[in-house]
Amino acid sequence: MRVVVVTPPAPVVTLAEAKAHLRVSGPAEDALIEGMVAAATQHLDGPAGWLGRALGVQALEARLDLTCHPSLIRLSFPPIRSVESVTYLDANRAPIVADPSTYELIGDDVITIGAPAWANAYSGREALRVRFTAGYDVIPAPIRAAILLMVGDLYGYRETTSQVAATSVPMSLTVEALLGPYRVYR
Numbered sequence: 001m002r003v004v005v006v007t008p009p010a011p012v013v014t015l016a017e018a019k020a021h022l023r024v025s026g027p028a029e030d031a032l033i034e035g036m037v038a039a040a041t042q043h044l045d046g047p048a049g050w051l052g053r054a055l056g057v058q059a060l061e062a063r064l065d066l067t068c069h070p071s072l073i074r075l076s077f078p079p080i081r082s083v084e085s086v087t088y089l090d091a092n093r094a095p096i097v098a099d100p101s102t103y104e105l106i107g108d109d110v111i112t113i114g115a116p117a118w119a120n121a122y123s124g125r126e127a128l129r130v131r132f133t134a135g136y137d138v139i140p141a142p143i144r145a146a147i148l149l150m151v152g153d154l155y156g157y158r159e160t161t162s163q164v165a166a167t168s169v170p171m172s173l174t175v176e177a178l179l180g181p182y183r184v185y186r
Helices: 015-022 030-044 141-156 173-182
Strands: 002-007 058-064 072-074 080-089 095-097 103-106 109-112 128-134
Touching (some): 015 141, 030 141
Antiparallel strands (some): 002 058, 072 109, 080 095
C-alpha cells in the first residue's frame, strides 16, 4: 500500500512560537526560521516522516493493489479521523465510488459491511483508493517540544558539521526521547 498526501496540513508550530523558543524578536530571519520549522516538521510528519503518523490535520489517500479483495483495510499514519471515500476500478478500469453504507471506520481499520463492493473489480496496481483525514487537532506537547528543539538545533548549528570535531549533528537524545512513545513502526 502506498499513501500519498492529498492536502497537506497547516504548520503545527507557528513562526511566533518558534521565534519565542529561539528568543528572536526581529523579522530579519523570519523566512529562515519558517523554513527550519517546515524542515523539522516534514522530517517527522506523514508518509515520508520518521514518526509514521500524521501530525497536523491532512487529507491522505491509501492506494492498494487488488491482488486480493480485502474486507479489512488497515490505514496508516494515525490518528485517523474519518474516511472521505473509497474508490475502486471496475472491470473496465472506470472509477467507482463505493457507497459509504458498505464500509465503516473502526479505529484505524476500514471494514466492509457484507461482501466488498470491489470484489469483482479490476485487480491491478492501485485499483483501490481510500481517501481519509488524519492528524491531531492539538499536537501533543512532547511532539511540539521536539519540533522546537529541532528548530533550535538547526538555528544554532547551521552547518552539517561541528567546528570542534568533524561529526554530523544528529537528532538529539532529548528529541528522540520525546518522540519515541509516538513513533509508529510499519
